[in-house]
Amino acid sequence: xxxxxxxATLVAAGPALAAxxxxxxxxxxxxxxxxxxxxxxFGNQPGGVQILAATTNGLFGSQTxxxxxxxxxxxxxxxxxxxxxxxxxxxxxxxxxxxxxxGEAIGALTVINSCGDSSKVGAALQxxxxxxxxxxxxxxxxxxxAILKTLHSDAALGCGRS
Amino acid sequence: xxxxxxxxxxxxxxxxxxxxxxxxxxxxHLDELVHRARTLRLWEDPGWLRLGHxxxxxxxxxxxxxxxxxxxxxxxxxxxxxxELEATLRGFFDARPVADELSDAQxxxxxxxxxxxxxxxxxxxxxxxxxxxxxxxFLERVRPRSVTFVFSSYYLNNPASAFGHTFLRLNKEDRAxxxxxxxxxxxxxxxxxxxxTPNAVxxxxxxxxxxxxxxxxxxxxxYKVRQYADAESRDLWExxxxxxxxxxxxxxxxxxxxxxxxxxxxxxxxxxSYHILGALEAAAPRLTLLDHVGKVVVLPSDTVKAVFANPGxxxxxxxxxxxxxxxLARAEKxxxxxxxxxxxxxxxxxxxxxxxxxxxxxxxxxxxxxxxLDLRHMRELVVGTAPEAARARQVLLERRSALAVVSPPxxxxxxxxxxxxxxxxxxxLGAGAGASSRDGALAVLDLRLALHDLGDPPxxxxxxxxxxxLPTRLRLAxxxxxxxxxxxxxxxxxxxxxxxxxxLRPSWRVKLGAATVRDAGCERCxxxxxxxGAGFTFAEVLGVADLYAGVDAAVEWSPRLAGISGSEVRAxxxxxxxxxxxxxxxxxxxxxxxWRLLPGASPRETYDLRGLVRFNxxxxxxxxxxxxxTPTADEGTGLLLGYF
Numbered sequence: 001x002x003x004x005x006x007x008a009t010l011v012a013a014g015p016a017l018a019a020x021x022x023x024x025x026x027x028x029x030x031x032x033x034x035x036x037x038x039x040x041x042f043g044n045q046p047g048g049v050q051i052l053a054a055t056t057n058g059l060f061g062s063q064t065x066x067x068x069x070x071x072x073x074x075x076x077x078x079x080x081x082x083x084x085x086x087x088x089x090x091x092x093x094x095x096x097x098x099x100x101x102x103g104e105a106i107g108a109l110t111v112i113n114s115c116g117d118s119s120k121v122g123a124a125l126q127x128x129x130x131x132x133x134x135x136x137x138x139x140x141x142x143x144x145x146a147i148l149k150t151l152h153s154d155a156a157l158g159c160g161r162s
Numbered sequence: 163x164x165x166x167x168x169x170x171x172x173x174x175x176x177x178x179x180x181x182x183x184x185x186x187x188x189x190x191h192l193d194e195l196v197h198r199a200r201t202l203r204l205w206e207d208p209g210w211l212r213l214g215h216x217x218x219x220x221x222x223x224x225x226x227x228x229x230x231x232x233x234x235x236x237x238x239x240x241x242x243x244x245x246e247l248e249a250t251l252r253g254f255f256d257a258r259p260v261a262d263e264l265s266d267a268q269x270x271x272x273x274x275x276x277x278x279x280x281x282x283x284x285x286x287x288x289x290x291x292x293x294x295x296x297x298x299x300f301l302e303r304v305r306p307r308s309v310t311f312v313f314s315s316y317y318l319n320n321p322a323s324a325f326g327h328t329f330l331r332l333n334k335e336d337r338a339x340x341x342x343x344x345x346x347x348x349x350x351x352x353x354x355x356x357x358x359t360p361n362a363v364x365x366x367x368x369x370x371x372x373x374x375x376x377x378x379x380x381x382x383x384x385y386k387v388r389q390y391a392d393a394e395s396r397d398l399w400e401x402x403x404x405x406x407x408x409x410x411x412x413x414x415x416x417x418x419x420x421x422x423x424x425x426x427x428x429x430x431x432x433x434x435s436y437h438i439l440g441a442l443e444a445a446a447p448r449l450t451l452l453d454h455v456g457k458v459v460v461l462p463s464d465t466v467k468a469v470f471a472n473p474g475x476x477x478x479x480x481x482x483x484x485x486x487x488x489x490l491a492r493a494e495k496x497x498x499x500x501x502x503x504x505x506x507x508x509x510x511x512x513x514x515x516x517x518x519x520x521x522x523x524x525x526x527x528x529x530x531x532x533x534x535l536d537l538r539h540m541r542e543l544v545v546g547t548a549p550e551a552a553r554a555r556q557v558l559l560e561r562r563s564a565l566a567v568v569s570p571p572x573x574x575x576x577x578x579x580x581x582x583x584x585x586x587x588x589x590x591l592g593a594g595a596g597a598s599s600r601d602g603a604l605a606v607l608d609l610r611l612a613l614h615d616l617g618d619p620p621x622x623x624x625x626x627x628x629x630x631x632l633p634t635r636l637r638l639a640x641x642x643x644x645x646x647x648x649x650x651x652x653x654x655x656x657x658x659x660x661x662x663x664x665x666l667r668p669s670w671r672v673k674l675g676a677a678t679v680r681d682a683g684c685e686r687c688x689x690x691x692x693x694x695g696a697g698f699t700f701a702e703v704l705g706v707a708d709l710y711a712g713v714d715a716a717v718e719w720s721p722r723l724a725g726i727s728g729s730e731v732r733a734x735x736x737x738x739x740x741x742x743x744x745x746x747x748x749x750x751x752x753x754x755x756x757w758r759l760l761p762g763a764s765p766r767e768t769y770d771l772r773g774l775v776r777f778n779x780x781x782x783x784x785x786x787x788x789x790x791x792t793p794t795a796d797e798g799t800g801l802l803l804g805y806f
Contacts, residue, residue: 067300067351067380067421090346090384092543093392096532099559100525101568108346108384122568129563136549136556 082112084144091140095133101126113151116158124150124157188288192255196248198282205244207281212444213274213416216243227432227440229375230423235267250274251282257290264422269294273415273444297418304349304380306332306414307407311438311476312350313399313466313582314390315484316624318657323394324629325613326462326582328435329353330442331383332414337402337478345400346384351417353378353437355427369429376427376437378420387482393540395486399582401469402478405446413445431458435465449475456589459611459631463582463622470583481576485540489533491574492526493664500527505663507531511557521567528562529569534664579747585622587782587805588612594786596799601639606648606799609634616656616708616742617750617776618805619784626701626708628656628671637678647688651675656740658710660701669699669710679723680792681768683732683760689720695738710740714756726762734758734768748778768793782806 087094090105097103101122109125110118125132125147132138132146151159204210214233216224226233226240233239235253239246253267254275263269269292278284310331317323329352335344355374357365368374390396405413420441425432439451454468469475483491493501499516504527506513511531515524535555542548543555578584592608611632614623634650654673659665676690697712715735719725725732736758743751757769774788786801 067378067418085382086347086384089382089388092536092540093388095555095559096536099532099562100529101563101566102571103569104346107344111344111347119568126563126566126568130560133556133559136552 083109083148084140086112087144087147088140091143097122098125098129098132109147109151113148113159115151115160116156120157121151121159124154187255187257187290188285189255191285191288192251195251195278195282195284199247199251199278202281204278204281205247209277209281209444209447210247211243212440212447213277213419214239214243214246215440215444227425227437228420228423229426232264232270233419233423235271247278251278254278254284254289263292263294263296266292266294268292269297270422271419272297273412273419276412276415300418301414304332304414305334306349306410307336308333309403309405309410309413310345310480311401311403311442311466311469312386313401313462314386315397315399315580315582316627316629317390317394317396318627318629318655323396324655325631327352327390328438328462328465329386330413330417330438331400332410332417346382346387348383350381350383350386351378352381352386353420353425353434353441355429356424366429369427372426372428372432374427375424376432376434377424378417378437378441380417380421388544391482391484392536393544395484395537397484397487397580398482399466399576400480400482401466401476402480403442403469404475404477409446413441416441416444431456431460433460435462436460439465439468459588461588461612463585463613464588466582467585479576479581481574483572483574485533485537487574488572489530489537489664491572492530492533496526496530500530501663503527504530504534507558508534508664511554511561521565525562525565525567525569528558528565532558532562537665579621580624582622585614586619588614589806590618590803591806592786592801592803594799594801596788596797598639598795598797600795601644602641603639604797604799605638605640606801607636607638608801608803609636616740617752617774617784617786619778620744620747620750626658626660626699628654630654646678646686647676649675649677651677658699658701658708661698668696669712670697671695671712671714679718679720680770680794682765682793683718683724683763683768684720684722686794687720687722689718689723691716691718693717697738706744708740708742708744712738714738714758716758724764732760732763734760734763736767750776752776765793776803 086105086108090108093103094105094109097105102119103122106122106125107118109115110121115121128146128150132143132150134142138146151157199205211224215227217227219225224241224243228234228240231240234246235249236242236245239249250267250271253271256267260266268275268289272294279286310333312329312331314323314327314329316326329350331345332349332351333345334348353376355369355376357374387398391398420437425437427433436452436455439455443449443451449472451465451468451472454471455464493504496504500519500523503513503515503519503524507515507527508531515527519527532555535551535558536543539548539551539555543552546552589612590608590610592606594606594608596604596606598604609632610630613629613631615628615630615633630651631653632650633654635648636645637648638645651673652675654671654675656669656671658669659667672694674692676688678686679689680686693714693716695712695714697710699708699710701708703709713735714737715733717731717733719731721730723730723732736756738756739754741753745751752772752774754772755769756771757767759767769792771791772788773790774786776784776786778784782805784803784805786799786803788797788799788801790797790799
């Protein structure tokens with residue numbers, strides 16, 4: 001009765017969150033949140049899709065993610081994939097938050113990568129802004145790699161330990 | 163009442179899968195369960211009926227709103243809740259191997275399973291064991307602990323979203339947290355039409371007539387935030403729902419059931435908002451939601467009110483400001499000196515900032531300049547069609563990060579008077595009497611299916627927008643025994659944009675429908691009309707007045723119209739202006755003037771001058787006085803308007 005176990009876990013258990021001071025404490029529990037979004041390459045849709053999207057429900061509206069067909073192949077240990085998906089979909093706001101050293105996107109990165117404190121993460125990313133976003137044309141892969149490098153090169157950030 | 167679902171599921175979990183597998187399914191248990199269901203007449207239980215989305219039809223029978231055949235185990239399950247219940251039970255005992263777990267009743271219908279197990283006391287040891295890896299993966303991905311109902315505010319630039327949108331967020335936390343970082347990684351679930359045509363006319367027709375399939379989909383919430391708040395500049399209102407853990411689990415399980423099927427999508431009633439409420443009702447039968455929305459048109463804002471009609475259901479309200487609101491909040495905190503710096507940065511991202519500014523002030527100016535750039539260019543930035551804006555943005559970002567100071571979090575308190583639950587009812591009915599210089603006494607009937615005009619009570623709506631669907635006015639002149647359709651518009655939209663140093667976008671208005679011609683072009687013929695106008699607006703002049711001036715172009719057609727060189731069509735263009743003066747929240751004065759040149763037609767020109775005063779006497783009712791001058795008559799009318 002794995003189904004029942006899953007349902008029971010869902011309602012009865014759940015990640016306990018450590019007390020926090022200042023920033024957000026990540027748990028690693030959200031590492032797979034971005035799954036299914038990796039296919040969203042905003043820039044390379046054919047023109048027709050963009051026109052369609054513009055006449056219907058906006059820029060992003062044409063892709064759907066089926067509930068019963070949703071991807072399920074990114075399990076635990078896919079933190080880098082979670083970061084990459086997040087970077088792809090949130091690139092603009094992430095760049096802004098990093099330049100400001102603070103913001104919701106930094107909080108989300110903190111959680112995805114199970115870092116210790118989002119305010120420290122924000123300061124570290126801000127310091128490395130020009131390495132992370134060297135030009136406006138940096139690819140999402142490059143941005144992701146630079147973010148992960150920043151997060152993991154400073155042990156004080158406590159990333160990757162849940 | 164359902165026994166604790168949590169307890170049930172925990173006991174399910176405790177069952178040893180190995181032991182269960184060793185045990186053969188027990189068909190006699192199926193007979194017991196069917197017998198129990200018949201004794202209880204369980205197929206008449208509201209909980210069961212809601213899980214199948216069955217509604218009474220005109221003939222007194224049942225019909226499910228779900229249109230996908232895979233949602234039913236029984237051949238005539240769509241119209242027979244009893245057959246469907248028994249077929250579902252039989253399905254739970256069907257131990258034959260299936261190629262796809264969705265073909266198995268246990269995996270396909272976890273919410274039905276939980277409901278029937280709770281009501282009938284299914285002995286799990288006597289069921290064939292099933293593994294449902296995809297459903298388990300879905301739960302693992304979503305992991306819901308609480309549910310938030312989200313309203314994305316009005317977006318006039320897109321017909322599909324003009325009335326707003328509602329969807330659900332399944333939260334991994336019991337309560338929203340400071341910093342909101344977890345919310346971004348939660349899952350949003352919405353119901354939307356799967357659009358299969360790029361043609362706007364086909365789109366409108368298919369949407370109105372139910373030719374699109376509607377599907378439930380899930381998204382990471384950040385995806386929704388980027389779309390609505392950043393790219394479309396729509397504020398999001400988030401309502402945390404007080405659901406029991408068992409109800410949250412049922413909702414999730416039921417969304418899985420709905421996710422594998424479809425409804426025909428009806429833009430007007432069975433739309434995004436309607437089925438979100440239906441899913442909530444199925445998960446928590448104690449709630450009454452769909453009874454609180456209109457029968458003809460269901461608007462997203464109506465569904466917000468339906469949620470509030472269940473006392474205690476909303477346990478928290480959060481507001482997520484759009485990029486526009488964020489920029490305005492940042493600009494508000496800046497001195498005129500700082501604002502001048504922001505303006506310079508908008509023109510030249512490398513512009514030097516006054517050395518007199520502190521480091522924090524420079525950071526604040528750059529922060530505002532970045533938001534302003536995003537406000538103007540986010541959509542092009544995302545699709546990569548604005549290289550110059552991207553370059554300017556990069557310069558600003560580099561300058562901002564080099565300051566190495568952390569911006570304080572931007573706090574934007576929820577604007578209570580914009581909260582959608584505070585808005586007047588979307589359906590407006592009115593009746594009144596008046597007089598015309600040509601027809602004598604008049605009786606007037608006014609009907610509008612939705613939603614809001616500039617004279618209606620302002621709470622809950624965007625302050626500078628008018629969005630109307632089927633505003634219709636009938637006019638009766640007893641002296642001549644004459645009844646006529648004065649006007650009826652499929653849509654009438656006005657989107658005013660306050661002109662400021664940071665925002666030079668024009669205002670626009672559009673209407674499409676029919677109106678009786680009030681000039682010598684014909685003898686009061688009803689003419690089909692389309693009108694488009696654009697201009698500029700100064701809002702809140704002296705704190706009370708909104709002023710629009712622009713140019714309109716219109717096409718009119720009627721077989722009786724003296725049109726261009728003898729045709730039945732005439733085209734016109736000319737200036738138009740609008741003035742609104744708000745007298746507190748309860749009263750407004752409006753003036754609307756249009757003059758048109760009608761080249762090639764007879765007469766050569768026409769005009770339409772209107773003025774009105776509205777007073778919101780008590781909640782839900784307004785009194786209106788209207789005057790109008792056209793080439794054929796002067797009119798005055800008094801109206802009582804009710805909002806429902």
